[in-house]
Amino acid sequence: MMAGTLFTIGMGPGDPELMTVKAARLIAACPVVAFFAKRGRTGHARSIAGHLIAATAEELRFDYPFTTEVALDDPSYACGMTQFYTTCATAIATRLDAGHDVALLCEGDPFFYGSAMYLYDRLGDYRLETVPGVAGMAGCWSRAGLPFTHGNDVLTVLPGTLDAASLLARLGQCDAAVIMKLGRNLAKVRVALEQAGLADRAVYVERGTMADERIMPVRDMTEPTCPYFALILVPGRRRQR
Amino acid sequence: MMAGTLFTIGMGPGDPELMTVKAARLIAACPVVAFFAKRGRTGHARSIAGHLIAATAEELRFDYPFTTEVALDDPSYACGMTQFYTTCATAIATRLDAGHDVALLCEGDPFFYGSAMYLYDRLGDYRLETVPGVAGMAGCWSRAGLPFTHGNDVLTVLPGTLDAASLLARLGQCDAAVIMKLGRNLAKVRVALEQAGLADRAVYVERGTMADERIMPVRDMTEPTCPYFALILVPGRRRQR
Known part of the structure; x- marks a missing residue:
């Protein structure tokens, strides 16, 4: 028997209509549908796929073993994730x-x-096909009405998990920036944006493209933390042509 | 009469199946479809849309006034583009x-x-909606089988139009990098990659996701120039989990 193919499928930023035509076709056709989820939650990727999954399909739900109860730098975190x-x-x-x-x-x-x-790295002996998706940041800058990179702009994508000095150094030399993985890093990121002189044009976007999205200037987002999948957007040097 | 809405629609990296479900719906529904094209060519965005455009739709084709016959730093270029x-x-x-x-x-x-x-900047008095698309780079790294950014990786997107010193400085501190706008900048970019010690892991992708795509290690791409929409990909620090 010939082994099956693993299709690794990007679901896009959240609005189900922003998945690709190919993603929709493959999800409906595959007899097995796998996804990650936080324990006790629906699983965000699963909820985007919604009704597309065939009633006869087997669903493989992979619950992350940790959410925040083990620190990222605790050796048991790396070991647990590997397993x-x-x-x-x-x-x-x-x-x-x-x-x-x-x-x-x-x-x-x-x-x-x-x-x-x-998983892709572990399954290299099988036929693999990856279906790219619309990045969360593209969903967010579209909804925020922020044309993002022009001409010679350099775009830097930074995880908010970087330390304060690294964040500031990177922000100091970017044209356009996206800061991901905010969560408990929000306060540190806000300080770095102020120090880099970028807070004026920085925009906070939470759950962009979804029904309950929130979009506001970063200075208006005064809560101490935010969802992990929120983003901060610093648009590039918007040029007049 | 109520004015219409301008839908600015991302078509994705080239494979028509990689446009979003929303893009496909709107293209089929709109009575006017506009696109840019180089003179004498079909127009790449138009060719991706293919048969989706209604037979009764009006097509607005915008031919770029210049391709390469006027230098980017010639004042008549900026003036001509503004007009x-x-x-x-x-x-x-x-x-x-x-x-x-x-x-x-x-x-x-x-x-x-x-x-x-x-155009979006000029039409701010109208109702505007932007439909994000799969970026060319995501189409390319998927086809090249290159998991791209992991954990704390910083992604830098660089236009190949930067001068050699700027390219080298940026490449010297990136985890993952994408170099766009190659064309006649290819030779300069190749030198910068060698100097930054990144040529080993850099991959050249031309027309990614399309029938005539070419994917190869950057050192194998020895031609003096390449299409403007080719990319070079430097994947991030691929970590074992």
Whole structure:
């Protein structure tokens, strides 16, 4: 029997209509649909796919072993995640070996800070196809009405998990910037934006393209923390042509 | 009469199946479809839309006034482009005033180095909606099988039009990098990659996701120039989890 193909599929920024035509086709066709989720939640990628998943499809739900109860720099975090990804990859391999195609759903674009990459790396002996998706940041800058990079602009994408000095150094030399992974890093990022002189043009976007999105100047976002998947956008040097 | 809405629509990286479900719906529904093209060519965004455009739709084709015959730093270039964008915006405004919705098609994502931003800026008095698209770079890294940014990686997107010293300085401190706008800048970019010690892991992608795509290590791409829309990808610090 021929083994199945693993389709690693970007689901886009959140609005189900912003998935690609190819993503919609493959999700409906695959007999196995896999996705990550936080324990007790629906799973964001799963909720975007919604009704597209066939009623007869097997769903493989992978619950992250930790959310915030183990620190990122605790060795047990790395060890636990390694075991977790290996278990997930084994579950997928079993279905591929049985000849079934598997759709692995990912928020945004799979190769852009996605957990799915750790399964992709483990399943290199199988046929793999990756379906790119609209990045969360593109959904956010479209909804915020912020033309983002022009001409010779350099775009820098920074994780908010960087330390304050690194953030400031990077922000000091960017034309356009996106700051991801905010969550508990929000206050540190806000200070770095002020110090870099960029707070004036920085915009906070939470759940962009979704029904409950929030968009505001970063100075108006005074709450101490925010969802992990919120973004801050610093548009480039908007030029008049 | 109520004026129409301008939908600025990202067409994705090239494969028509990589446009969003929303893009496909709006293109089919709009009575006016506008796009940029090089003189004598089909227009890349138009060719992606293909058969989706209604037979009864009006097509507004905007031919760029220059391709390479006027240098970018020649004042007549800036002046000519300003006049060109104003003429395009006026043509769209006429249709919006007549109550027609207009779909403006853009390669990749509209707010990511797109010409459409210059029309969007001129048409701020109308109802505007931007439909994000899959970026060319995401199409390319998916096809090249390159998981791109992990964990704390910083992504830098650089236009190849930067001077050699700026390119080298930026490449010297990036985790992951995408170099766009190659064309006649290819040789300069190749030298900068060697000097920054990144040539080993740099991959050249031309027309990614399309039938005639070419993907190879950058050192194998020895031609003196390449298409303007080719990319070089330097994936981030691929980590084992």
